[in-house]
Amino acid sequence: MPDREGTREAAISEALLRWYEAHRRDLPWRRRRDPYAVWVAEVMLQQTRVETVIPYYERFLARFPTLHHLAAAPLEEVLKAWEGLGYYARARHLHQAARRLVQERGGAFPQTLAEWRRLPGVGPYIAGAVLSIALGRDAVALDGNAARVLARLFALPDDPRRPEGRRALEDWAARLLPKGRAGDFNQALMDLGARVCTPRAPRCPECPLQAFCAAYRQGRPEAYPTRAPRPPVPHYDVTAGVIMDGDRVLIARRPERGMLGGLWEFPGGKVEPGEGLEEGLRRELREELGIEVEVLGPLMRLRHAYTHMRITLHVFWCRWVAGLPQPLGCAEFRWVSLEELDRYPFPATDQKIVARLKAGARPPDPAAA
Missing domain, CATH: 1.10.340.30 (Hypothetical protein; domain 2)
Incomplete structure (x- = not known):
């Protein structure tokens, strides 16, 4: 030099x-x-x-x-x-x-x-x-x-x-x-x-x-710096199910490889084109955990931006009706009490669901419908 x-x-x-x-x-x-x-x-x-x-x-x-x-x-x-x-x-x-x-x-x-x-x-x-x-x-x-x-x-x-x-x-x-x-x-x-x-x-x-x-x-x-145009950021509708069994709720851990790997979440997933929200949630829960649920009603809706996409997360109360949960599309699952939720690492969106549950939100009574 x-x-x-x-x-x-x-x-x-x-x-x-x-x-x-x-x-x-x-x-x-x-x-x-x-x-x-x-x-x-x-x-x-x-x-x-x-x-x-x-x-x-x-x-x-x-x-x-x-x-x-x-x-x-x-x-x-x-x-x-x-x-x-x-x-x-x-x-x-x-x-x-x-x-x-x-x-x-x-x-x-x-x-x-x-x-x-x-x-x-x-x-x-x-x-x-x-x-x-x-x-x-x-x-x-x-x-x-x-x-x-x-x-x-x-x-x-x-x-x-x-x-x-x-x-x-x-x-x-x-x-x-x-x-x-x-x-x-x-x-x-x-x-x-x-x-x-x-x-x-x-x-x-x-x-x-x-x-x-x-x-x-x-x-x-x-x-400066010069910036080349970026393609538009896509948006997806995503669902999540809050599935209660008495005082316990079902959570699933994402596979370690991939987005948000290793974190826990309320199970669900991306809605396919032409699919309704509740239909998409039921399908995702079959694919991820092998269970059938009844969707009881909405809990909350969240918007979140990632670097490469934006999502609207539609969160529903669900009732477990058939099938034993098994880790088909997730790393593992657990039934946990609301008090135990604080022990688990969740993404930002799911942390808001946890906060809503701990604030006293409860599922609707199917018998009252």
Whole structure:
């Protein structure tokens, strides 16, 4: 690599690091530099705001203070600690990776990008973040904030979500990376994007890189990063059945692979085209649990948005009329009391059903119909 002394790249890095020394955020994961603590934080921070992550991070580290504690815990306990944070595949992958590190490496952490990338759920950003911040390696780590700063700084024309755009960002980050200070540099880019170079209304007069910024010179920083049009987000109607047996309710655990894997739910599923809501619920319960139910009436309706789709969840009271429950389309099922529901990890929508039940909602009396 050519000598960086006196180059524009060196001036940019130096200006950024000076700003970081004066304005760095005081975050709990920056008070611990061990790889485990940094890794947990970076996994939680994927697609989640810092303010949301902080209390979850502190509770998670209190419950699973070391890699060995996490590896020894049952997945259900890990998912319960993650409950409400969303994107549950992150928790499953973190747990799987912890177990692999303990089983295969005795708890020793990887020391190279290639080794980190072989772990479940670890992409280039997390690998680079842990290596640079916790292990002192010269590695690039580009989160959304850092990518936005670089896209504006150099007015990069390609969408960073696409391979060519990502390669351009990584190339510029590598050229700017100051040897021996990669961790500070990566965190400085993140902080600048979070506090100054924000998605909307960036505070350019406060920016330490204003003099170098191509997007600022163009007078249109918000035009970057370039975004290619996204296809419309689909919507689905989904049903769920609250099936009571005396004081107990039937819940099912989703298979560990797939969306919301390993979480518990009130059983049901997606309504097929041309199918009525109640008809679709009865079919789903036959396919998932092998039971027949009578749909007694609606309990509630919930709307929820995921990154790739939106749903309307139609929740019905049901009466179990035939068939012994069996795990045909789920990992397992249980009859539990309302008090026991708090022990189980549920997705956000089902947590609202739990809250309604615990607030005293009861099924209609079929005899009164």
